[in-house]
Amino acid sequence: GQQVMQIPQYQHVQEGEDFTTYCNSSTTLSNIQWYKQRPGGHPVFLIQLVKSGEVKKQKRLTFQFGEAKKNSSLHITATQTTDVGTYFCAGLTETSGSRLTFGEGTQLTVNP
């Protein structure tokens, strides 16, 4: 079945440093979504990418969808303590309907 892998599993950065998490799928995706989960909280939708090579920005966050639509990345510029949490990617394929397959997540900690 479809597998979505994320690296790294953990990332510790100093406030102000950049951070990137990578997501790779075993199958071509029709759509990829990113979620953020704060400690003790529930996943919150961040963004959705659907086009090959698509790049979207939200303030300090930059999201990319690979040309082959099998990988994606989330980059945070100049991290802040409010960025702490676990970032999940979740993918859909043409045959999975609306069944999102989540990656294992990257847990980000930011030292002030």
Added chain:
Amino acid sequence: GAGVSQSPSNKVTEKGKDVELRCDPISGHTALYWYRQSLGQGLEFLIYFQGNSAPDKSGLPSDRFSAERTGGSVSTLTIQRTQQEDSAVYLCASSLTWTVGNTIYFGEGSWLTVV
């Protein structure tokens, strides 16, 4: 309601007992999902309801797990004869339609501990 509502927020149960977890999706949302998240892990798909169609039950880990959705709104996830490995956060989510790519909104989750 304003968001996805789940109850109970916390449940401690003895091994072998049955539990019911309830989800009240956002008003008007026709798609409803159940996911499970073990401590420090990713989200594991359990079941998905889309309108009046037959649910996608392919993620249910065993026949001890079942779910229903009454009247196209509230859903109940039932775990029979609970085991310790069932301990996890059970997250419900809803989206406006089942169209691919719709934003999914998660509830706060029901934290289940089986002792």
